[in-house]
Amino acid sequence: MDKEEIISKLLAGEMKLYQIDKFSENATEALDIRREFIEKYSDCELSQIANYTLDMEMAMAKNIENPIGTVQIPIGVAGPLKINGEHAKDDFFVPLATSEGALVASINRGCSAITAAGGANARVIADKMTRAPVIKTESLVEAVKVKQWFEDKFEELKEIAESTTSHGKLIKIDPIIIVGNYVYPRFVYSTGDSMGMNMVTIATEKVLEKLYKDLGVHAIALSGNLCVDKKPSAINIVEGRGKTVVADILIPEDIVRTKLKTTAKAIEEVNIAKNLIGSAAAGSMAYNAHFANMIGAIFLATGQDEAHVVEGSLGITTAEDKDGDLYFSVNMPDLPIATIGGGTRLETANEGLKIIDCAGSEKVGKFAEIVISTVLAGELSLIGALAAGHLAKAHKELGR
Ligand SMILES: CC(C)(COP(=O)([O-])OP(=O)([O-])OC[C@H]1O[C@@H](n2cnc3c(N)ncnc32)[C@H](O)[C@@H]1OP(=O)([O-])[O-])[C@@H](O)C(=O)NCCC(=O)NCCSC(=O)C[C@@](C)(O)CC(=O)[O-]
Ligand SMILES: NC(=O)C1=CN([C@@H]2O[C@H](COP(=O)(O)OP(=O)(O)OC[C@H]3O[C@@H](n4cnc5c(N)ncnc54)[C@H](OP(=O)(O)O)[C@@H]3O)[C@@H](O)[C@H]2O)C=CC1
Structure with a gap:
């Protein structure tokens, strides 16, 4: 059957989209026919979705059904981020895919403060995946x-x-x-x-x-929802799921002032009023400002299952004024991540992992420590901006 015949059968409802593969030379040809059908059906042009470099034959084997192309999201880097972990011990540039203006700048600012202060301490304290x-x-x-x-x-x-x-x-x-x-x-x-x-x-x-x-x-x-996969839950917070990770930093007073334009006292107060009391008043399960921003951006850049952002968004941020210096920490009980399998095999994701030397085996502990240190950086910068009254200004300048 040739392309025109397939498309007219699809338009007449006589063939299903996934059946195209049977009549095509290869997965890429089927993909093009499928996209052309969608262009006709939806009366739109998809020249950008059509523009990709991924090996779709490989993707179709394990990562996608009914493909019509790919989506592109800008990728930036934040860093250098100094980490004193058990597995991650270096200065890293972290890949972040997002369309939210000001986010990478903010995380970058957190990295700058953390690195100037000597680096983030990060540890993986538990490692488990569940099915119930x-x-x-x-x-x-x-x-x-x-x-x-x-x-x-x-x-x-x-x-x-x-x-x-x-x-x-x-x-x-x-x-x-x-x-x-x-x-x-x-x-x-x-x-x-x-x-x-x-x-x-x-x-x-x-x-x-x-x-x-x-x-x-x-x-x-096979899944009875006590796992709990891809939903926020108390059991995952208490028992842990994926990697359970913690990170902290002590930032000297002068770095808080010059990099974050505020004081430890003001950051402590915002953290208590917003992340702790505000979250409690809202009945929130996440006592933090925006873990999901860092998790979402790293997940997209490195081929993680994007639905797990909901789990990665859980956790607590603490801040304490120590005689003018700032003690700051984040805990993440529920971080499902990988350096092998799933979407990590896709070429752009694999390159994202390579930026931080986290592609392949024996790397997931290092990756977990880099992820939580990046979360620490993003939390620090946003709470700092809120304390300084800079949030709206930042987004006016960088996001509109
Ligand atoms: C925008 C800044 C960083 C300016 O911050 P600043 O302190 O005015 O900027 P600066 O020019 O003095 O530079 C300080 C550092 O910021 C970084 N920086 C500065 N500009 C850039 C840039 N263009 N590109 C890359 N990096 C940049 C850079 O690291 C630099 O340090 P250095 O490296 O020079 O030592 C600051 O105001 C900020 O972080 N604002 C907060 C923005 C933010 O965190 N947004 C997060 C998303 S908000 C959201 O989605 C969730 C929310 C808010 O609704 C959740 C909630 O309810 O809380
Ligand atoms: N099935 C489901 O209910 C759900 C599936 N998913 C999807 O599952 C996928 C992730 O599943 P996952 O099992 O991680 O991945 P894969 O199905 O891609 O399998 C990865 C395999 O890699 C092999 N492997 C090779 N080296 C290593 C190593 N060093 N460490 C661990 N494994 C290694 C393992 O084989 P071996 O086992 O033989 O040792 C492992 O099973 C994602 O695509 C996600 O979106 C998400 C939620 C639910």
Whole structure:
């Protein structure tokens, strides 16, 4: 079938978009036909979406269905950012993809203050990825038996789960919550340098096959929302999910004054009134100013799953006036990230990771420390700007 015939069949509703691939020489040709159909259907020209360099054959294998091109977002860098981490020990230029004017300038200012003050301390304090199915039983009594089965058989179940992966390790199945006749076991894994959601989903399904074989009960959904994937939740804040990371810095008074144009006292007061009391008054789950800005920009630049920004946005910022110097910290309990797998294989994302030497294996700890140090920089600069009364001015000058 030639292109014109395919497009007229698509317009007549006689063919589905994903079926084009069968009649095309290769994925790129199918992509072009699909985009041409959308141009006709939506009566618009897509010359910019058509303009890309990614290897779409590779992307189609694992990263996208029904592709029509790519989106472009400007990428900037902030830095140098000095980090005194356990894994990240250097000065870094951090790649940030965003369309929000003033954001990179602000993060850059935070980097400048942190670097002048001797560098951010950053540590990964926990590392786990979770999947929690929901299992339906006949009664509460049977639900308790299922819970007991998970507890008694842990070592055997660990072997079964780990038979599906050479990098994933099942650390625990905990908590196991019972609600009526439903059971929610939270499977907790370490996943190496991958974010791990495909890995842990496949491993958990294998254990559920054994549950069905042994007890005749089955999961009614492989994800029962106790995971909690891609939603903000208290359990992720308390138990941690992905990487749990912390960072802090002590900034001398003169650097607070010259770089941030304010004082430690004013920053402490804004942080308490805004990030702590204001967030409490709003019933917010995130006691910070804009973690999501830094997380979103780094995620787009490095091929992370963008839906996990919602988890990365959780965490607390603290600020304390120490005789004129500023103690400043951020904690992030729930940072799902990867340096292998998922979108990190896409060429532009891989280059983004290379800027900070974080592409590939044995790099995810370093990447986590760079991410949280960048969050520290962005928080510091924005709270500083609010304390100095500069927020509106900055966005007037750089964002409009
Ligand atoms: C805009 C600044 C940085 C000016 O800040 P400034 O102190 O007036 O600028 P400066 O010219 O004195 O330069 C100080 C440093 O800023 C950086 N800098 C300065 N200009 C640039 C530039 N063009 N490009 C790159 N870097 C720049 C640069 O690092 C420089 O230091 P140096 O490197 O020279 O030692 C400051 O006013 C600022 O940070 N404002 C805050 C803006 C901000 O954080 N916006 C975040 C997004 S707001 C939002 O989305 C969330 C929100 C606010 O709604 C959440 C909430 O509810 O809180
Ligand atoms: N399935 C789901 O429910 C969900 C999926 N996702 C998507 O899942 C993807 C991420 O899943 P993820 O499992 O991380 O990635 P991939 O599915 O891309 O798999 C990555 C694989 O890389 C292998 N690997 C090689 N070297 C390493 C290393 N050093 N450390 C860790 N693994 C290594 C592992 O193989 P091996 O296991 O054989 O060791 C691992 O399973 C993203 O695209 C995301 O959008 C997101 C949310 C939910």
